[in-house]
Amino acid sequence: MRKILGMIAGLCVMAGCQASADYTPNPSEETVLQVSDFTDRTVSFQQTPSRIAVLGNGELEMVYALGEEVVGRPTSKDPAIVTEAEDVSQVGTSHEVDLERLTYVQPDLVMANAPMNEKDIPVIEGLGAEVLLTSANGIEDIQDQLALLGEVLQKEENAQILIEEIDQKIADLQNSEPEEKPKVLLVYGAPGSNMAALPNSLAGDILEKAGGENVAAQFESLETFPQYAQLNSERIVEADPDYIFFMAHGDPASAQEGFIKEMEQHSAWSELSAVKHDHLSILPSELFGTNPGTRIIDSLDYMRAELEEAMSE
Structure with a gap:
C-alpha cells in the first residue's frame, strides 16, 4: 500500500470550522493534513474537503462508496x-478538463489522473482547489486510492472495510483456482487502435487474480502505454488463446x-482455438x-464466471 503521511497538526474540531462553498484557504491557518499522492506530490489541506470534483468514474464511485458526495x-x-x-454538474474528463464548469462548481478538491493531468495542476490550483493525482493500473492501486481518499475525507474506517472486502474476494478466488488455467488474450480497443493488455494493466491483473493465463504476458510493452503491447499476430497464433476478451474505450460499437x-485481415487468426x-x-x-472503483469485486466475479464458462465447454 502506498504510504500516506499522517496528521500534521491538531484536527479542526471546534465549531465554526465547517467547510463552506466559498471557503478560501488562509496561508496563516495551520495545516490540518498532508498526504502524498500517486506522483509523490505532497498535498496540504487546511480543512477536510467538502466540495469534491472528480474526472474519472472510478473516483466518483469511490467517493460515494465512502459516504460522501461530489459537486462535479x-x-x-x-x-x-x-x-x-x-x-451533478459535469466538469470534463482526465482527457479534457472543462475549466469553465469546474470554476462554476467551486471545488476545494479535484481528483485527477496521474500522469495525464499533471499539466493541469497549476490552472486547477489557481481556482482555489487542491489536486490529488491517482491512477489504477492494478487492483492494489484501487485499494491505495481508497486508503488515500479515506485519509483525506476522514473516512479511514470506511475505506479499510472496503479494502478488506477486496482482499477477501481475491483470497476466495485464489482458494478456488482451476487446476488448468484457460489461456486468454485481452484486447483493449479504441477507435483506430487495438492493443493487448499486459499483466501490469488493471484488466491483466483482474484476469490473473480470477484464474486466467495471459498469453501476452511476455509481449514487449509499448513505450507510451507500458501496460499494453502491440497485437503481434505471429505470437498470438503461436500462443493459441482459448478465449479472447475485448474491452472498449470511447465508442464501444466502433471499437469492436x-x-x-483487424482479425479478418489476418487469415491466421481464423485458426485460433478461440475463433474456431x-x-x-x-x-x-x-x-x-476503466477504473471500476469498489466494483472491482464485480469485475473479478464477472471474469471468473467467463473463465468457468470457457472451461466448461
Missing part, C-alpha cells in the same frame, strides 16, 4: 455510474467493429478497461 463528475453521454450523482476487421469455438467475449466497459 466526469462528462459523459451515458447516465452517471452512481445514480445519486446523475444531476474495428477489432473484428467462437470464444470471443465483449467485456462490459463499466467493469473493464
Whole structure:
C-alpha cells in the first residue's frame, strides 16, 4: 500500500470550522493534513474537503462508496455510474478538463489522473482547489486510492472495510483456482487502435487474480502505454488463446467493429482455438478497461464466471 503521511497538526474540531462553498484557504491557518499522492506530490489541506470534483468514474464511485458526495463528475453521454450523482454538474474528463464548469462548481478538491493531468495542476490550483493525482493500473492501486481518499475525507474506517472486502474476494478466488488455467488474450480497443493488455494493466491483473493465463504476458510493452503491447499476430497464433476478451474505450460499437476487421485481415487468426469455438467475449466497459472503483469485486466475479464458462465447454 502506498504510504500516506499522517496528521500534521491538531484536527479542526471546534465549531465554526465547517467547510463552506466559498471557503478560501488562509496561508496563516495551520495545516490540518498532508498526504502524498500517486506522483509523490505532497498535498496540504487546511480543512477536510467538502466540495469534491472528480474526472474519472472510478473516483466518483469511490467517493460515494465512502459516504460522501461530489459537486462535479466526469462528462459523459451515458447516465452517471452512481445514480445519486446523475444531476451533478459535469466538469470534463482526465482527457479534457472543462475549466469553465469546474470554476462554476467551486471545488476545494479535484481528483485527477496521474500522469495525464499533471499539466493541469497549476490552472486547477489557481481556482482555489487542491489536486490529488491517482491512477489504477492494478487492483492494489484501487485499494491505495481508497486508503488515500479515506485519509483525506476522514473516512479511514470506511475505506479499510472496503479494502478488506477486496482482499477477501481475491483470497476466495485464489482458494478456488482451476487446476488448468484457460489461456486468454485481452484486447483493449479504441477507435483506430487495438492493443493487448499486459499483466501490469488493471484488466491483466483482474484476469490473473480470477484464474486466467495471459498469453501476452511476455509481449514487449509499448513505450507510451507500458501496460499494453502491440497485437503481434505471429505470437498470438503461436500462443493459441482459448478465449479472447475485448474491452472498449470511447465508442464501444466502433471499437469492436474495428477489432473484428483487424482479425479478418489476418487469415491466421481464423485458426485460433478461440475463433474456431467462437470464444470471443465483449467485456462490459463499466467493469473493464476503466477504473471500476469498489466494483472491482464485480469485475473479478464477472471474469471468473467467463473463465468457468470457457472451461466448461
